[in-house]
Amino acid sequence: SAVISQKPSRDICQRGTSLTIQCQVDSQVTMMFWYRQQPGQSLTLIATANQGSEATYESGFVIDKFPISRPNLTFSTLTVSNMSPEDSSIYLCSVVTGSGGGQPQHFGDGTRLSIL
């Protein structure tokens, strides 16, 4: 499976600031996703990162708060904007490397974000 690198692995930020998280894959992938995992919770899909076009956001998530870029088939960024303590979470990117239905997603190690 693909090797997925996320940067930074963790950060502590001040409220009102923004942070950009990078997701780099060592091979071209068909799909990239961004998830949020709030403390003690399961994973919630934020959006699908589409190569060369705007991301597709899930209900409850908006582009102004979580802008996403995907300039090519191996790289994506997620920005958490105007952060508040409620944004303290683990943010994970995942990728699908094959085609066809039911291909599994593979995850990076996540970015642990704390907002003061």
Add this chain to the structure above:
Amino acid sequence: AQSVTQPDIHITVSEGASLELRCNYSYGATPYLFWYVQSPGQGLQLLLKYFSGDTLVQGIKGFEAEFKRSQSSFNLRKPSVHWSDAAEYFCAVSRLTGGGNKLTFGTGTQLKVEL
């Protein structure tokens, strides 16, 4: 809409004992089902997957899972637990949409292993 239920939030087993983690799903068609494990400070690692065919699937680290359509279940099992298996386990179901596969996760089961 699909959903996944993991009824056990926490489970404690002794090292060497057998393990079964429960997962029930709700989905209108044949599901794609997955089990992932998350160790502390790490991302999610895929343990096994079910697409079709044999309902008993083998995964990594000695885990297996059985798909039972009549019970809408996909329970994870291991015959003998090791201390290193202590982690959080997530069951997930995939739906195929125009935007590709999207995973819906259960709430997770935290496994503690007593030595």
